[in-house]
Amino acid sequence: MPPPSVVKSQSKLADSAAEKTILKASCLCGAPNHEVTLSTSDLPLKGYMCHCTSCRRMTGAQCLTVVFCPEYYQPAQSVLDKMTAYVFTKRITQYFCTTCGCQMLARCLEDGDDPNSTVTWDVATGTLERIEDIVDWQGHEHLQDTLDGGFADFLTEINGKKLERWPAHYGKHEQVPPGWTSTSRSEVEASPSDKLHCTCRCGGVEFYVTRPSARSALAEKYWPESPPLDISNEQLPPESETFYMRDNRTKFLAGLCSCNSCRLAAGVEITTWAFIPAFQITQDKEGKIPWSGDFGTLRKYESSPGCYRYFCSRCGAIVFYDADGREFLKDVAVGLVDAPEGSRAESWFGWRTRRLGYRDDDIPRAESFVLAIEKGLREWEASRPGADLSGGSRSGGAL
Template sequence: MSTASGTAFMKLSCHCGANSFSFPVVLPINKKYKSIRLCVCSDCRYQNGTLAGSFVPAPSVPFDPDSPPSGITVYRSSDIAARYFCSTCSCQLLFRQSLPELAKDEGNGFWIATGGLQLPSGEQFEVDAVNFVDCALDGGLASWLPSQSINKTLQANINVEDVSALEIAAKDIDNTDILEGKCHCGKVNIALSRPGQGENELPPKTWGDNTDLMVPYYTPREKQPPIVSENPWWIREEQVPGKGKRFLGGLCTCASCRTIAGVEVQSWIFVPTVCIKLKLPDGSVTEWPSREQLVTDERFENVIGTYQSTAGDPGVLRGYCKTCGANIFWDGLTRQGLIDISAGIFTHRGIREEAWIEWWTERVSYVEDAEGRHCIGQCLEQGLKDWKKRLGGHV
């Protein structure tokens, strides 16, 4: 913990740099400004596309809520809540509750989405609480905190035993033939069919380099496992015999995902594009569009915003809902017919859809990017292992 005194700044910025804010704070910084609240409510999951939002209270008012900067899109997720995201890169920046009791608060009801937030030098975030766990029928991201941490962080009088009970109860929810997902406003609707049903999902028609989730980026090429044509890493074995193969899913704490989603932990599903159907607002259903179509075809361009690669992400194209800002997909040049889709948009049944997704428990992707920022990445790595153990070693 920093022992400095005086005044410093908490600095908030998005990935593309179009929006930035500075919040003056007195040192040593008040604990509440560095104590992250993870939120697994349905609004946060559908609106940012991840399994949880992450927030700290704003120490001051960033702008007039009725007149936000021109580079910000405002989405009202309820009668009392407004969310502010970058119109260019989609980074979730701020959330505001317009409640009378917060009108005189120092931040006037504003909360900062922590993904793009930097604390003064020497300070580090910590997880203070996980809110609205009862909105996730299986415990959501809270299930993946280390067992010894759950009682300390969960709110609404939910403890580790309650979370375990939620996990067991969720197993009884019926399987589905199609996995449906949609953003908060409902303009982006995606339907997934089971993987492993056709040769188009196998190399060379569908291709992807080893993912950092399974093979750390620093692994020398000659030591990386080969891509097995008959059983590639993105197609996983069925959870229950007869229910069909699954997609691989995992968590990522890389700096790019963090500053584009605006949250500390992004959650992805790796999906062959032949398994994806996109329903447009006019009711028409189409195959997943090509990169070129997403950028130039107004049928898709009017609904899904795209953010092109930067120096830090060469060849990467990301997509988001233009209306509510939900992160939708990641597509890279090291892939062919295989994209990452944000897992949060598939949680409308309140579960992690384990009959469709094998959640990787051995690593959080780019966990090294979170070092010196907080311990959330390492906590989740341990928590995923604890979760797998609770389930008898089979997820």
């Protein structure tokens, strides 16, 4: 995350005549909803997207999206009491909703070695009721952690403003261009692993995913029993019935979602999900302990009747989404994956680029951001000859 000094405001919120703006912030369950009262002169707030491995693991998303508030802002203790505090670093303590897992606030010390140094607060932008004309997006940082540019290649500019792209801390070293990849990435592509390791920031939730096979297309038929080893006599369903697979069924579908439920469950602007058959998710690398909604530090939250979201109760990372009647398939938060080729895990996932999931939910609050992502997705896809341009089915998942 950028240091507080990058965006530190010297203004003070006057008690009387100064014009004030009240920003409403909420999570999915609504328990710690609160208001952020600022001097209108301090708007727009500068927004940043952090792609470091720690932020991706802590949110379950491809990046953390935050704004930094002026020094005078201080959340009420009654609000913080409804959240779980997670010590992210010696300088930063994250606060997420204890009930639904939404990342909401962060307390930042100017000097992590001095507990009495200046304190400022970050607000997770996904919790804000509106960001249009409220947030002035600056750019991306810690892209070197992604190895492949990650989400930054889906969002290169907003309203014609080119977003900055920093390899490490904001403003440090030379920026990297769109399409950048790490030089170490090519070394691992030649020998892909047959297991994809996934973990949250604190390590309380850890699991593995196996690569797609012919069995993957039969997942629904054989749930909850394990698919047979010999499927030579089985007739595979048509592609339309296996919307969760891509590239001739060699990859799982992954995509971006901007629905209100996902946004308010995670606290970030955009969530990224991959559709994985449940039998291909195991708690151990050997594949002997099957998927379960109750392992490690997982906590389950029913976001609507028959729809369930899972998050780490210790660090707040979103982990899974599933629903009644679709038990054979789980949505896995892509920010948790540990793919050696990069954060987009392109040897595992075929990314849906034709549309942004549930865009109409987000247009009223973040139109410029949504339109910029859609433009970025089209441009990214156009830069990849032979990419799968099929739209995929919207049915059956959080996407």
